[in-house]
Amino acid sequence: MSALSTHTRAPLSRSRIATAALAIVDREGLDALSMRRLGAELGVEGMAVYRHFPNKAAILAGVVEVLLAKLVIPPPSDVPWQAVFRELSHTYRALLLRHPHAIPLLAALPLSDPATARAAGAVMAQLRAAGFDAQSALKTLATITSYVIGVAQWEVGTAPYRSAGARGSFVLPPAADPYLVELLPQLAADDCDDTFEFGLDVIVRGLEARS
Amino acid sequence: MSALSTHTRAPLSRSRIATAALAIVDREGLDALSMRRLGAELGVEGMAVYRHFPNKAAILAGVVEVLLAKLVIPPPSDVPWQAVFRELSHTYRALLLRHPHAIPLLAALPLSDPATARAAGAVMAQLRAAGFDAQSALKTLATITSYVIGVAQWEVGTAPYRSAGARGSFVLPPAADPYLVELLPQLAADDCDDTFEFGLDVIVRGLEARS
DNA sequence: AGCGGTGTGTTTACGCTGTAAACTACGGGC
DNA sequence: GCCCGTAGTTTACAGCGTAAACACACCGCT
Numbered sequence: 001m002s003a004l005s006t007h008t009r010a011p012l013s014r015s016r017i018a019t020a021a022l023a024i025v026d027r028e029g030l031d032a033l034s035m036r037r038l039g040a041e042l043g044v045e046g047m048a049v050y051r052h053f054p055n056k057a058a059i060l061a062g063v064v065e066v067l068l069a070k071l072v073i074p075p076p077s078d079v080p081w082q083a084v085f086r087e088l089s090h091t092y093r094a095l096l097l098r099h100p101h102a103i104p105l106l107a108a109l110p111l112s113d114p115a116t117a118r119a120a121g122a123v124m125a126q127l128r129a130a131g132f133d134a135q136s137a138l139k140t141l142a143t144i145t146s147y148v149i150g151v152a153q154w155e156v157g158t159a160p161y162r163s164a165g166a167r168g169s170f171v172l173p174p175a176a177d178p179y180l181v182e183l184l185p186q187l188a189a190d191d192c193d194d195t196f197e198f199g200l201d202v203i204v205r206g207l208e209a210r211s
Numbered sequence: 212m213s214a215l216s217t218h219t220r221a222p223l224s225r226s227r228i229a230t231a232a233l234a235i236v237d238r239e240g241l242d243a244l245s246m247r248r249l250g251a252e253l254g255v256e257g258m259a260v261y262r263h264f265p266n267k268a269a270i271l272a273g274v275v276e277v278l279l280a281k282l283v284i285p286p287p288s289d290v291p292w293q294a295v296f297r298e299l300s301h302t303y304r305a306l307l308l309r310h311p312h313a314i315p316l317l318a319a320l321p322l323s324d325p326a327t328a329r330a331a332g333a334v335m336a337q338l339r340a341a342g343f344d345a346q347s348a349l350k351t352l353a354t355i356t357s358y359v360i361g362v363a364q365w366e367v368g369t370a371p372y373r374s375a376g377a378r379g380s381f382v383l384p385p386a387a388d389p390y391l392v393e394l395l396p397q398l399a400a401d402d403c404d405d406t407f408e409f410g411l412d413v414i415v416r417g418l419e420a421r422s
Numbered sequence: 423a424g425c426g427g428t429g430t431g432t433t434t435a436c437g438c439t440g441t442a443a444a445c446t447a448c449g450g451g452c
Numbered sequence: 453g454c455c456c457g458t459a460g461t462t463t464a465c466a467g468c469g470t471a472a473a474c475a476c477a478c479c480g481c482t
Contacts, residue, residue: 011430012430012431034467034468034469035468035469035470036467036468036469044431044432045431045432045433046432046469047431047432047433047470047471048430048431048432050470050471051429051430051431052430055469055470056469056470104315104318104319107315107318107361107364108315108364108368109368114391117391117394120394121389121391121393121394124393124394134397135397135400135401136409138394138397138398138401138406139401139405139406139409139410140409142362142365142401142406142410143358143362143406143409143410143413145361145365146357146358146360146361146362146364146365146410147354147357147358147361147410148361149357149361149364150318150356150357150358150359150360150361151353151354151357153318153319153357153360154320154353154356154357157319157320180325180328180332182332182335183328183331183332183335183349186345186346186349187349189346190346190349190350190353194350195349195350195353195354198347198350198351198354199350199353199354199357199358199414201417201421202354202413202414202417202418202420202421203410203413203414203417204417205416205417205420205421206412206413206414206415206416206417206418206420207413207417209413209416209417209420210412210413210416222459223459223460245438245439245440246439246440246441247438247439247440255459255460255461256460256461256462257440257461258441258442258460258461258462259459259460259461261441261442262458262459262460263459266440266441267440267441
């Protein structure tokens, strides 16, 4: 019986495990990802995962890998760099927003793993092709990456306030901080896509002004 | 004896606890902060902390509060907004770099606690005084906050590579990703303060171009 | 056909975590 | 002098990451 079911189920693999881990993170948040929970998701006993990953950190790296693999970065072309720049930013932003619970993972990117390096390298190639010199391209990459991730974090962090505002139900206690009272309705009224576009415009214009 | 020592030591308090927690985080990293460890730091039994904070999340909020209290934001003046903007950015950046292990805490800022609201409100006041309308001020705040935090995260995350580069000892295995091989020396040669200034210039210029 | 090795998953165990509950001891008001 | 509230301690529990020992199915060899 149990032998049969063991025999029947699909075998574990690095990618199956990483994908399952991402599914848990997406569905239940980063904290919900434990070895035992991951095992359960795969119909297996937790410790089984250690046959394929040395430790939990490696699994998180695997999740990052899965995420960055979804990031298709087109090869350099003769499209004006501003358009390319905007498109890459939007693509990355969309990925982050599709996996809000995984943002801290991508924010901490140590560039160590090949997945990150590959993505970074592809963007660098784009920028170089657009005429940026190596150092400017790197600085630009750092700037835009920081910005996109930062905004996504801001957005996710402030989401509760926006939705509370939309429902017209701020949970503010009557004696709340006056700054907060002033800030929150503005925050609630804020359209994050607009805000992102605002900052993206600012950065693109700033880069244009530099040349 | 033990009664005496109990009697002698300074009593616990919210701020004493939060400060001790920050000290642990600074010295040993976020993961090292546990209730028992925090108790030990205070010469007390872990569980004692629960008399002053309802749970660990509240302690982390307390740490954020302590950190943001260090952020002195000058009142509005007639200094050109570009200078104010640059100074605020540098001040915040300096705070983050002085507490690198706490960056994830500040990155996740949900604006919920009064401390965050106070700081955000003070910056908003500055921007308003400089002639930004309310929505632009908020978007600008979001942009610069995202950028400063993002760069700090980038910087901390890539620090190992820079220091390895400085020592001329990349730990890259011979068969490393070609992108990585190309990227890493550039990264190692990068001066983060320069990179920060680069992006800050870009943003300031972009904001100027907007008006 | 039988046998040993290898590789995958399971079991058990250890020290750690956050925190609920019960307990102890001190200080101030009646 | 008692009595209560407050601060700190003790004990306990479920869950964590992971090391180690174990069980079992498969493969190639003879």
